[in-house]
Amino acid sequence: MEDSVHELSITGENPPAKYIYTDSINPIQDPSIPLPLLEIPVIDFNRLTTPSVGTGAELERLRSALSSYGCVMVTNHGVEGSLMDRVRLVFKQFLALPMEQRLKCQKEVDGFEGFGSDMILTKDVSTAVRHFSARLRLTTWPEDKRQMKYWPEQPHDFREVLDDYSSKLLVLHDETLRAMARSLSLEEDDDDSTFLKAVREGGSISARFNFYPPCPAPDGALGLKPHSDGTVITYLLQDGEVEGLQVLKDEQWFRVPIVADALVLHVGDHLEIMSNGEFKSPVHRVVLNPERQRMSVVIASFPEEGRQIEPLEGLVSGERPRLYRQVKYSVVDQVDYYWSGTRVTDDARI
Ligand SMILES: O=C(O)CCC(=O)C(=O)O
Ligand SMILES: [Fe+2]
Numbered sequence: 099m100e101d102s103v104h105e106l107s108i109t110g111e112n113p114p115a116k117y118i119y120t121d122s123i124n125p126i127q128d129p130s131i132p133l134p135l136l137e138i139p140v141i142d143f144n145r146l147t148t149p150s151v152g153t154g155a156e157l158e159r160l161r162s163a164l165s166s167y168g169c170v171m172v173t174n175h176g177v178e179g180s181l182m183d184r185v186r187l188v189f190k191q192f193l194a195l196p197m198e199q200r201l202k203c204q205k206e207v208d209g210f211e212g213f214g215s216d217m218i219l220t221k222d223v224s225t226a227v228r229h230f231s232a233r234l235r236l237t238t239w240p241e242d243k244r245q246m247k248y249w250p251e252q253p254h255d256f257r258e259v260l261d262d263y264s265s266k267l268l269v270l271h272d273e274t275l276r277a278m279a280r281s282l283s284l285e286e287d288d289d290d291s292t293f294l295k296a297v298r299e300g301g302s303i304s305a306r307f308n309f310y311p312p313c314p315a316p317d318g319a320l321g322l323k324p325h326s327d328g329t330v331i332t333y334l335l336q337d338g339e340v341e342g343l344q345v346l347k348d349e350q351w352f353r354v355p356i357v358a359d360a361l362v363l364h365v366g367d368h369l370e371i372m373s374n375g376e377f378k379s380p381v382h383r384v385v386l387n388p389e390r391q392r393m394s395v396v397i398a399s400f401p402e403e404g405r406q407i408e409p410l411e412g413l414v415s416g417e418r419p420r421l422y423r424q425v426k427y428s429v430v431d432q433v434d435y436y437w438s439g440t441r442v443t444d445d446a447r448i
Contacts, residue, residue, distance in 0.1 A: 168380035300402030321384030329366030374409035
């Protein structure tokens with residue numbers, strides 16, 4: 099098997115050279131100087147969606163947060179804390195299984211789904227610096243796109259828990275995209291003008307279970323290198339105890355705090371384009387902890403393969419000129435952007 103982060107975590111040695119970032123845009127923090135905490139805006143989802151006196155103000159807070167931070171903490175999102183704990187638990191139990199059990203869900207080298215290291219295009223194999231992490235990726239929606247052979251059978255309730263969690267997140271996802279459209283004064287009932295259409299028509303939603311082993315001497319290794327998400331929208335369930343996510347804001351790295359029972363929402367690159375730059379897709383990375391493993395669970399939505407993505411008509415005007423040209427969504431292009439450290443938003447910018 100290609101680089102097994104499990105073995106690396108067991109030996110406790112310094113990561114080999116292919117995990118070390120030396121690029122000056124990726125300075126690794128000196129652990130003795132903690133980075134500042136991000137004052138990430140907290141959005142009360144209930145207030146966004148339940149018509150009340152405070153809804154307009156909450157929509158404006160959402161719009162303002164997504165245009166400056168590109169990420170928010172969402173509270174009152176309707177997903178019970180106990181279900182979030184179960185999602186974390188089934189992944190921990192999966193990681194604790196004997197290797198041969200985990201290998202039943204192993205990703206193929208050039209595949210997307212299953213457990214293992216991220217896909218790297220052949221041209222980048224010798225040069226790409228690897229992440230010190232492993233992921234289990236599973237498409238959750240639409241249901242007929244689920245590849246059940248990659249869905250763990252152990253622990254016995256893994257599938258049921260993911261099914262439950264992903265269906266709750268689907269509701270949250272759709273409602274969030276509607277609220278985002280309302281926050282920009284887009285016509286809600288005009289299907290052509292909503293963000294939702296881009297995902298609902300042929301798009302997909304998938305889960306990413308991220309695992310970061312402890313790394314006693316990270317020395318330039320990262321759990322995930324700086325990137326923005328090539329998604330429409332990303333929902334992140336953080337580890338309940340171990341911090342690690344950092345966000346770049348105004349050219350400074352900030353730690354994202356752990357807020358019990360909240361979900362972190364990131365604007366994805368394709369939403370940035372569709373919003374004509376009104377919302378920003380934030381650059382973020384994951385640092386390693388010397389003693390403790392960390393995990394996170396992401397639910398993210400993607401446009402349909404081959405779909406043309408462009409700013410919504412309602413967001414282009416004389417005062418707000420079009421900022422992005424049309425770009426065709428392609429998974430392989432996304433992999434290429436990722437490993438070459440570029441972004442679709444840069445490519446699309448006029
Ligand atoms: O583990 C995290 O906190 C972030 C994960 C992430 O950025 C990703 O999966 O794209
Ligand atoms: Fe990410």
